[in-house]
Amino acid sequence: MKEYQRKALLERVDRDSVSVGARVPETVELGDEGGTEEFALNEYVFEVRAGDVDDEDVKEKKKLLRRRRLALLDEIREGDLTYEEGESVVERVAGIDRALNILQSAGGSIEAEARAKEMTDEKRWMDFVKKVTGSDGEDSRL
16 A cells, blocks of 8 residues: 555544444454454444443443554554555444444433533544644645
């Protein structure tokens, strides 16, 4: 894969809208120091929405999902992939992002949801300011 293609894939992952319309994967490889295993993510998200999972378990799974997401991003950054393989990895990241969004909002308190929304709004605002001022590494002047 060419470097500009790699950069385009990473930029796509960083968009706030990447998880919009993405499907939660049926399974995802999760693990820690002890190894990895296939985890039924779609079923788990359904159980969390139904309120059948305790908050501590949800926190642990979110942590493992974030680690998996970072590992997939490293695969795009440093892996010897074709562009098509990179697109597949981006789709998996988008599915994990979608699951994380659902898990974040499900089972959380109203205060936690408000804080998460505020943080998202702040990030979106900072991205806008960076683009307008040209400090995002690109020449954003019109």
